[in-house]
Amino acid sequence: MASxxxxxxxxxxxxxxxxxxxxxxxxxxxxxxxxxxxxxxxGLTDTYCMVENNELWMKGMYIAExxxxxxxxHATHRDRKLLLNRKEINKIGKACQQPGYSIIPLRIFINERxxxxxxxxxxxGKKQYDKRQSIKEREDKRAMDRMFKR
Numbered sequence: 001m002a003s004x005x006x007x008x009x010x011x012x013x014x015x016x017x018x019x020x021x022x023x024x025x026x027x028x029x030x031x032x033x034x035x036x037x038x039x040x041x042x043g044l045t046d047t048y049c050m051v052e053n054n055e056l057w058m059k060g061m062y063i064a065e066x067x068x069x070x071x072x073x074h075a076t077h078r079d080r081k082l083l084l085n086r087k088e089i090n091k092i093g094k095a096c097q098q099p100g101y102s103i104i105p106l107r108i109f110i111n112e113r114x115x116x117x118x119x120x121x122x123x124x125g126k127k128q129y130d131k132r133q134s135i136k137e138r139e140d141k142r143a144m145d146r147m148f149k150r
Contacts, residue, residue, distance in 0.1 A: 006037060008108040010044035015131060017104060017123035023092070025056065026083035027108075027116050030074050032066035037116050039066075042108060049082065049103035049120055051093040056082040058105060058118065082118065095122045 013019075029037070036042060041064035049058050058080045065073045084092070095101050106119045126134070 020122045022121040028081040032069040
């Protein structure tokens with residue numbers, strides 16, 4: 001198998017959202033999509049998930065066209081189905097119906113079997129003062145680390 005060092009993160013997720021619970025899901029992909037992900041050419045900015053007809057869909061995910069693909073290349077921003085158990089989908093659907101809650105992808109990785117997986121989370125949006133508190137905590141942690149390294 002190819003090297004499993006693919007780890008594409010949604011960096012804004014932890015800054016903009018408070019993570020409540022996370023799940024690991026499979027992604028239904030075409031051949032050229034998985035090849036582009038293995039090359040690391042994907043992005044999670046402005047990506048979200050939603051439950052439609054008891055199925056979980058990821059919308060707005062960018063996967064670059066495969067450079068060696070022909071007319072069979074995929075659309076870069078198409079909706080992609082996520083694979084989870086029925087209980088997990090029902091749990092996510094109920095949580096998403098509450099006001100202020102969203103389903104966001106946190107990262108994409110290739111597992112040991114060579115399959116693409118996505119970590120999604122039930123999250124609640126942060127207010128501006130929550131973001132300031134996160135920045136302050138991060139700066140305090142850096143300052144403490146600097147003091148202990150000396």
